[in-house]
Amino acid sequence: MPHAPFGSCLPSIPRAFTRRLAAGAALSALMIGGALTSPAHAQIALEAEMSARATAAAVPPTPSVPGPWMNTKLSPDERARLLESQLTLDERIGMLHGIMALPYKIEGLPDGVVWSAGYIPGVPRLGIPALRETDASLGVATPHRLRPDGATGLPAGLAIAATWSPELAYQGGAMVGDEATRKGFNVLLGGGVNLTREARNGRNFEYLGEDPLLAGTLAGQAIRGTQDQHIVATVKHFAINSQESSRRAVSAVIDEAPLRESDLLAFQFAIEAGKPGSVMCSYNRVNGPWACDSDFLLNKVLKGDWAYPGWVMSDWGATPALSAVTNGLDQQSGEQIDREVFFDKPLKAAVEGGQIPAARVSDMVRRILRSLFATGVFDVKAPTGPIDFQAHADITRTVAEQGIVLLKNRGDVLPFTKGKRIAVIGGLADVGVLSGGGSSQVLAADGPNHDYKNGAFVHIGGTGELVHISDAVYQPDAPLKAIEGKAGKDNVFFADGRYVSESVAAAKDADIAIVFATQWNIEGQDVPDLSLPQGQDAVIAAVAAANPNTIVVLETGGPVAMPWLDKVAGVVEAWYPGTRGGQAIANVLFGDVNPSGHLPITFPKDESQLPSPVLAGFYERDRTKLIDAHYPEKSDVGYRWYAAKGLTPLFPFGYGLSYTTFAQGGLKAAAGTKAGEAMKISFTVTNTGKRAGQDVGQVYLVSGPQGNRTRLLGFGRVDLKPGEKKTVSVSVDPRLLADFDAQAHEWKVAAGSYTVALGSDALSLGEKQTVTLKAQTLKP
Numbered sequence: 001m002p003h004a005p006f007g008s009c010l011p012s013i014p015r016a017f018t019r020r021l022a023a024g025a026a027l028s029a030l031m032i033g034g035a036l037t038s039p040a041h042a043q044i045a046l047e048a049e050m051s052a053r054a055t056a057a058a059v060p061p062t063p064s065v066p067g068p069w070m071n072t073k074l075s076p077d078e079r080a081r082l083l084e085s086q087l088t089l090d091e092r093i094g095m096l097h098g099i100m101a102l103p104y105k106i107e108g109l110p111d112g113v114v115w116s117a118g119y120i121p122g123v124p125r126l127g128i129p130a131l132r133e134t135d136a137s138l139g140v141a142t143p144h145r146l147r148p149d150g151a152t153g154l155p156a157g158l159a160i161a162a163t164w165s166p167e168l169a170y171q172g173g174a175m176v177g178d179e180a181t182r183k184g185f186n187v188l189l190g191g192g193v194n195l196t197r198e199a200r201n202g203r204n205f206e207y208l209g210e211d212p213l214l215a216g217t218l219a220g221q222a223i224r225g226t227q228d229q230h231i232v233a234t235v236k237h238f239a240i241n242s243q244e245s246s247r248r249a250v251s252a253v254i255d256e257a258p259l260r261e262s263d264l265l266a267f268q269f270a271i272e273a274g275k276p277g278s279v280m281c282s283y284n285r286v287n288g289p290w291a292c293d294s295d296f297l298l299n300k301v302l303k304g305d306w307a308y309p310g311w312v313m314s315d316w317g318a319t320p321a322l323s324a325v326t327n328g329l330d331q332q333s334g335e336q337i338d339r340e341v342f343f344d345k346p347l348k349a350a351v352e353g354g355q356i357p358a359a360r361v362s363d364m365v366r367r368i369l370r371s372l373f374a375t376g377v378f379d380v381k382a383p384t385g386p387i388d389f390q391a392h393a394d395i396t397r398t399v400a401e402q403g404i405v406l407l408k409n410r411g412d413v414l415p416f417t418k419g420k421r422i423a424v425i426g427g428l429a430d431v432g433v434l435s436g437g438g439s440s441q442v443l444a445a446d447g448p449n450h451d452y453k454n455g456a457f458v459h460i461g462g463t464g465e466l467v468h469i470s471d472a473v474y475q476p477d478a479p480l481k482a483i484e485g486k487a488g489k490d491n492v493f494f495a496d497g498r499y500v501s502e503s504v505a506a507a508k509d510a511d512i513a514i515v516f517a518t519q520w521n522i523e524g525q526d527v528p529d530l531s532l533p534q535g536q537d538a539v540i541a542a543v544a545a546a547n548p549n550t551i552v553v554l555e556t557g558g559p560v561a562m563p564w565l566d567k568v569a570g571v572v573e574a575w576y577p578g579t580r581g582g583q584a585i586a587n588v589l590f591g592d593v594n595p596s597g598h599l600p601i602t603f604p605k606d607e608s609q610l611p612s613p614v615l616a617g618f619y620e621r622d623r624t625k626l627i628d629a630h631y632p633e634k635s636d637v638g639y640r641w642y643a644a645k646g647l648t649p650l651f652p653f654g655y656g657l658s659y660t661t662f663a664q665g666g667l668k669a670a671a672g673t674k675a676g677e678a679m680k681i682s683f684t685v686t687n688t689g690k691r692a693g694q695d696v697g698q699v700y701l702v703s704g705p706q707g708n709r710t711r712l713l714g715f716g717r718v719d720l721k722p723g724e725k726k727t728v729s730v731s732v733d734p735r736l737l738a739d740f741d742a743q744a745h746e747w748k749v750a751a752g753s754y755t756v757a758l759g760s761d762a763l764s765l766g767e768k769q770t771v772t773l774k775a776q777t778l779k780p
């Protein structure tokens with residue numbers, strides 16, 4: 001591996017902290033789970049510290065203090081104004097910066113602080129609660145295995161996006177919000193919506209794909225679900241944090257118009273639908289300035305054009321200078337990783353010296369208070385009582401089932417019929433299902449968590465104190481067990497896939513061979529190319545040559561190339577399928593669930609099809625060296641690039657098979673009739689097969705007055721019995737038809753003819769309709 005994960009964010013555990021722990025127990029050694037001179041001693045110290053810092057719920061909430069700001073009839077803005085006016089300058093400043101609540105570069109944690117992503121003290125005399133922050137969109141994360149409590153892990157963001165279901169995104173967000181509040185947190189660092197511009201980005205699994213409408217809609221619903229639990233959600237990482245390589249040095253170079261039409265549009269949709277209390281600015285630079293010190297991004301776009309009323313927090317250690325205050329950043333997070341705690345003493349001195357107006361500091365604080373009022377953190381008592389893990393297991397399993405994408409099914413090899421002998425090969429399918437690493441890592445409540453014995457943590461390699469942060473975590477729901485449960489133990493046998501010869505022998509012995517293939521991704525690190533690592537392509541090719549009924553189940557954090565595609569009978573993309581992923585996979589393979597996921601990203605044939613075949617900075621060892629990343633695709637992210645260049649990918653955006661068949665038709669399109677609606681479109685979907693199933697109807701723009709142009713305009717997921725027909729109605733947002741005019745500072749819908757088409761994916765377009773629209777301009 002060329003780089004340590006996380007870059008400079010989480011390099012090592014401080015020796016000073018280590019020494020301060022009980023009786024000289026070496027926390028760093030505990031955390032890395034290796035090189036212990038006295039493992040038993042160390043384990044005891046860790047467990048004592050862990051139970052002392054178990055969950056924030058153990059800490060009594062700050063009691064509210066009577067005052068006019070507690071009048072729920074007043075608007076959140078008014079309540080924030082009233083409360084903020086009571087604060088001293090020191091109290092204000094205290095709310096504007098906070099620590100990464102982990103034993104790193106810190107002289108111990110304040111009492112009552114649990115190990116988690118972040119902590120910012122409140123003002124108890126006025127009833128202002130401390131901000132207790134936890135990651136992330138896929139579940140309540142357990143940073144560095146430092147807390148003993150587990151959580152329900154949702155499938156990867158890409159799996160959520162593959163459901164194309166705003167309802168499931170909402171339910172997932174609500175589930176994470178419920179677990180976070182029951183654990184005592186009031187800020188969730190969840191709501192990731194960066195577009196998949198770079199197929200090799202190590203964090204693609206956290207996000208919702210390559211299309212602004214799909215990603216923005218689902219992120220908005222997830223945020224809504226979370227905040228309905230009375231906890232602040234955080235849309236992130238603002239903006240164009242498209243790669244992890246040199247993430248704290250790279251500048252995304254892109255003109256304003258394409259930026260507005262793509263990445264920023266995804267944020268805009270998410271913020272409009274979800275109204276997140278906070279926005280996290282990203283590590284990278286955008287056209288030069290740091291995203292967290294960008295007047296353009298924070299003041300002009302977010303707070304100016306979009307009138308965003310909440311607060312902007314920095315990513316952890318991403319505050320570059322005090323100038324960020326003036327440029328729109330409201331809170332410095334993970335401050336011990338920054339060069340200086342700019343938002344503490346330097347800010348106070350600048351206010352007292354008149355360089356920064358006191359009114360700006362009040363604005364920063366009001367924004368935080370406003371979000372706490374708007375989401376009900378002040379007014380609604382956090383739920384107590386245990387988490388309903390059973391109900392949440394059903395949610396995560398359903399998301400996985402609906403997000404699994406059937407990519408190939410030659411001769412209807414799937415679903416399996418009973419009585420077959422099945423060889424299950426590779427992917428640690430006997431242990432569990434893979435999950436993505438980094439700050440979003442969830443450890444299962446019913447999993448091994450801190451127990452190293454049963455092999456659910458796989459050491460990927462490398463050295464150093466925090467090396468086990470980069471262990472690959474397998475959620476303990478083994479597909480092998482679920483398959484045995486359906487096919488009968490005697491009909492199933494396992495080969496671990498390490499040796500080609502052994503895998504081939506297993507495949508020859510069976511009616512069906514299922515190869516589980518994994519590609520592990522982690523925050524802080526991109527993948528060098530699109531191949532499956534560790535020789536898995538060779539295993540698949542050899543197994544496919546030995547058994548014509550070979551099925552590949554992929555657990556990947558993004559697209560992979562499939563040099564063996566023609567040789568295998570079936571391919572199932574299961575992503576990282578979450579806490580109940582093993583069961584979800586088996587349910588799809590055996591037909592208890594009819595697959596209905598559709599790709600939220602394009603699968604390229606190989607790197608040569610990517611807009612940037614060479615990933616900027618991947619092999620740069622000095623991760624502080626300033627580099628640029630260019631985006632030749634401009635606003636044509638993902639499938640739009642392939643359409644514009646006439647490239648045929650391996651699998652297009654929107655693609656996904658079913659065990660039944662569907663017909664889409666009856667396309668009607670007309671000019672919109674209400675504000676914010678450019679066009680009204682409807683069409684029907686009919687289940688023409690013999691099984692009940694769900695389909696995702698998609699409608700695309702194919703040409704406009706400016707020429708050919710492909711863009712998703714709307715979609716609808718329908719559940720249909722055999723023979724059943726349903727109508728899908730779509731209201732098209734004018735920004736999807738418009739160009740952004742940076743000079744005039746507005747969206748422009750050109751007058752003329754727009755042709756739209758029904759699609760079962762971005763390449764397979766059916767019926768078309770043309771609509772004539774009048775010119776229209778819209779505010780940014």
Ligand code: BGC
Pocket residue numbers: 009117135136189236315316439
């Ligand atoms: C990540 C954020 C995360 C933060 C706190 C950073 O490394 O980029 O997504 O919320 O850490 O854990």
